[in-house]
Amino acid sequence: MKTLVLLIIIWPLIGFIINGLFGKWTKNYAGVIAASALGLSFLSAVYPIWQVILGNIYDYVYFMWMPFGKFNIPFGLRIDSLSAVMLFVVTFVSWMIHIYSNGYMKGDPGYARYFTYLNLFVFSMLLLILGDNYLLMFVGWEGVGLCSYLLIGFWYDKKTASDAGEKAFVVNRIGDAGFIIGVLFILLNFHSVTYADVFPFVHQVLTPQTATIIGLALFLGAMGKSAQFPLYIWLTDAMEGPTPVSSLIHAATMVTAGVYMVARSNAIYDLSPIAMEVVASVGAFTAFYAATMALTHKDIKRILAYSTLSQLGYMFIGVGVGVYWAGIFHLMTHAFFKGLLFLGAGAVMHSMRGLLSTDLMGGLRKKMPQTAILMVIASLAIGGIPPFAGFFSKDAILAGALEMGHPIIWIVGEITAFMTAFYMFRFVFSVFYGEEKVPNLYHELHTHEAPKVMTIPMWVLGVLSIIGGWVGLHFSGEIPIEAFIARTAPTLEVAGEAHYSEALLMGISVCMGLLGIFTAWVIYIKKWITAQSVANTFKPIYTLLANTYYVDEFVYFFIVKPFWWVSEYFLWKIVDVKIIDAGVDLFGWISKRIGWLFRTLQTGFVSHYAYWVSIGVMLLTTWYLIRII
Amino acid sequence: MLAAYMFVSVLLFAIGATGAMIRRNFLIVLMSLELMINGAGMALIVMSYYIGNISGQVMFLFVAAVAASETAVGLAIVAMMYKNKKSVDINDFTTLRK
Numbered sequence: 001m002k003t004l005v006l007l008i009i010i011w012p013l014i015g016f017i018i019n020g021l022f023g024k025w026t027k028n029y030a031g032v033i034a035a036s037a038l039g040l041s042f043l044s045a046v047y048p049i050w051q052v053i054l055g056n057i058y059d060y061v062y063f064m065w066m067p068f069g070k071f072n073i074p075f076g077l078r079i080d081s082l083s084a085v086m087l088f089v090v091t092f093v094s095w096m097i098h099i100y101s102n103g104y105m106k107g108d109p110g111y112a113r114y115f116t117y118l119n120l121f122v123f124s125m126l127l128l129i130l131g132d133n134y135l136l137m138f139v140g141w142e143g144v145g146l147c148s149y150l151l152i153g154f155w156y157d158k159k160t161a162s163d164a165g166e167k168a169f170v171v172n173r174i175g176d177a178g179f180i181i182g183v184l185f186i187l188l189n190f191h192s193v194t195y196a197d198v199f200p201f202v203h204q205v206l207t208p209q210t211a212t213i214i215g216l217a218l219f220l221g222a223m224g225k226s227a228q229f230p231l232y233i234w235l236t237d238a239m240e241g242p243t244p245v246s247s248l249i250h251a252a253t254m255v256t257a258g259v260y261m262v263a264r265s266n267a268i269y270d271l272s273p274i275a276m277e278v279v280a281s282v283g284a285f286t287a288f289y290a291a292t293m294a295l296t297h298k299d300i301k302r303i304l305a306y307s308t309l310s311q312l313g314y315m316f317i318g319v320g321v322g323v324y325w326a327g328i329f330h331l332m333t334h335a336f337f338k339g340l341l342f343l344g345a346g347a348v349m350h351s352m353r354g355l356l357s358t359d360l361m362g363g364l365r366k367k368m369p370q371t372a373i374l375m376v377i378a379s380l381a382i383g384g385i386p387p388f389a390g391f392f393s394k395d396a397i398l399a400g401a402l403e404m405g406h407p408i409i410w411i412v413g414e415i416t417a418f419m420t421a422f423y424m425f426r427f428v429f430s431v432f433y434g435e436e437k438v439p440n441l442y443h444e445l446h447t448h449e450a451p452k453v454m455t456i457p458m459w460v461l462g463v464l465s466i467i468g469g470w471v472g473l474h475f476s477g478e479i480p481i482e483a484f485i486a487r488t489a490p491t492l493e494v495a496g497e498a499h500y501s502e503a504l505l506m507g508i509s510v511c512m513g514l515l516g517i518f519t520a521w522v523i524y525i526k527k528w529i530t531a532q533s534v535a536n537t538f539k540p541i542y543t544l545l546a547n548t549y550y551v552d553e554f555v556y557f558f559i560v561k562p563f564w565w566v567s568e569y570f571l572w573k574i575v576d577v578k579i580i581d582a583g584v585d586l587f588g589w590i591s592k593r594i595g596w597l598f599r600t601l602q603t604g605f606v607s608h609y610a611y612w613v614s615i616g617v618m619l620l621t622t623w624y625l626i627r628i629i
Numbered sequence: 630m631l632a633a634y635m636f637v638s639v640l641l642f643a644i645g646a647t648g649a650m651i652r653r654n655f656l657i658v659l660m661s662l663e664l665m666i667n668g669a670g671m672a673l674i675v676m677s678y679y680i681g682n683i684s685g686q687v688m689f690l691f692v693a694a695v696a697a698s699e700t701a702v703g704l705a706i707v708a709m710m711y712k713n714k715k716s717v718d719i720n721d722f723t724t725l726r727k
Binding site for chain 2: 610
């Protein structure tokens with residue numbers, strides 16, 4: 001069993017090594033190798049997950065990673081109910097997306113390199129979720145960040161792509177600094193970073209103040225990785241990467257690492273109402289804020305990116321109000337349907353030769369019937385329509401928020417749910433329904449349905465987008481997924497928990513979703529109100545949204561520009577040139593002078609050398625004589 | 630008497646050293662080196678006789694052998710120098726500096 005658990009993370013590592021070292025030879029088989037590595041990883045994970053469902057917890061230490069004498073950091077892997085859910089999502093969705101990538105990346109010159117990065121990503125992600133201490137999680141955390149950077153800038157000869165990669169890396173650094181501070185505080189207080197040494201003793205060791213500091217520092221890390229306001233700016237630019245990457249890393253798995261981390265640290269957050277309030281508020285704000293930006297965008301991938309931000313906001317509402325299971329549950333369903341949405345967008349891009357604007361599409365369902373159906377399924381799931389997966393998880397989060405006494409967050413969440421359904425169906429209607437907007441474009445591009453290697457993984461995710469939420473149904477008095485996750489991350493207990501009629505809450509959620517779809521239908525199918533007239537009526541708001549609140553411009557003028565200014569006029573032209581370079585030059589100058597002094601001794605005339613030798617002998621003799629006298 | 634012998638020995642050494650330093654013909658330099666060696670050798674023999682210990686004289690036999698082989702090598706070098714530059718003036722051989 002110990003070996004089996006290790007094998008889960010070893011398979012992707014083997015794939016990474018094979019493709020990384022021998023990519024020149026594996027060429028067209030790189031995708032097969034990578035996908036089989038992931039398949040094996042998933043198969044190795046099945047049995048441990050099943051055992052965890054039956055009630056076991058695995059915590060194996062393989063070797064002592066950093067023995068410091070007083071405290072030791074082991075290399076250990078832990079599978080409990082929380083990591084089991086993540087393990088299932090990561091291995092399975094990654095596997096599907098690896099298979100899909102075989103079709104999507106076909107013929108790309110960097111085929112083997114792509115799969116190398118992808119396998120390395122999965123390895124790091126598994127390390128992040130299975131590691132049994134914060135430091136191991138941090139290694140995975142940085143590993144996925146690195147892979148994200150590499151894959152966003154995968155087409156590095158494209159300036160925008162390499163810039164986007166850099167942006168992601170730099171913004172994530174800010175969050176990572178917070179994470180490190182949090183981990184150091186834990187180390188300082190507990191003298192250990194292993195979960196088993198930390199969580200059971202939280203009440204004895206931490207005061208609410210220190211818990212707040214740790215919670216906020218860790219949450220800063222989560223904000224960076226999970227792209228919460230204001231550190232979300234990298235995620236939309238990350239869409240420069242290949243679409244399966246956006247699907248796997250920037251929607252399904254990596255960006256949810258922050259949610260996982262907060263849920264993992266539930267014992268610490270439970271102690272600090274302030275930290276939890278911050279998590280929930282930032283989540284709610286991001287959910288709303290990102291959804292508004294998704295309303296006006298025309299680039300299909302950016303719409304999905306903003307939607308991802310918004311859904312991540314929901315997850316943070318879930319973990320922030322204390323219903324950890326709902327956050328993780330939404331993480332899981334989101335991985336299914338958002339993974340599918342991106343794969344669908346990828347299929348559209350694939351057949352449209354990389355075109356992204358909704359203005360160029362329309363009526364695509366005739367050309368790509370399977371993709372169209374799948375996209376409708378995924379949109380219904382994200383829009384929160386029962387019995388699709390998203391409904392259960394989103395409803396669990398919003399109901400949880402209300403019961404935990406956060407009515408404002410609940411209202412924000414419901415409005416966001418309306419917007420979500422609206423923008424998703426705006427997307428679906430304007431891409432797949434209606435008429436062709438540019439005559440003969442499809443004919444010229446030979447637009448066609450995606451190959452089987454791409455549609456099959458999409459169907460698998462499509463089925464999961466339907467049934468994946470059913471674990472959130474009531475079965476004999478309890479919700480299976482709630483009971484399962486609560487073993488590791490128990491729901492926060494609050495005094496005077498409010499109770500609301502479940503049916504009423506569900507009804508409101510469904511109405512919001514349906515209303516959103518109806519609005520989209522009115523505007524984009526029936527055209528009773530045209531999108532243009534709405535835009536004209538709310539001109540200032542529309543401009544603000546279309547320019548994404550000018551946040552990028554704001555960041556550019558108030559953060560990036562001053563940074564450049566300081567770098568150029570102070571760090572470069574003063575510190576570097578006048579101090580560091582001048583200092584180095586000084587040493588060079590000194591050696592040059594000394595060298596000049598000795599160089600003049602070397603005349604090349606033998607008699608001069610003889611002369612120096614005799615002087616040396618005389619000096620030595622004199623010294624010797626002085627010594628003995 | 631010892632002082633006189635030692636004086637001759639030191640004189641030989643000094644003449645040799647001066648010659649090695651100031652002469653430009655490499656053959657003369659070699660001869661001067663030979664003088665220096667013999668000056669030192671004479672000191673060995675004189676001291677050995679004076680102290681009554683034979684090892685000084687034995688040492689001179691070794692020194693003489695070394696001097697012979699050194700001269701052989703030195704003359705070979707002179708031959709090569711002449712072959713390359715048609716000159717045995719050591720001031721023509723300053724390539725080490727360049």
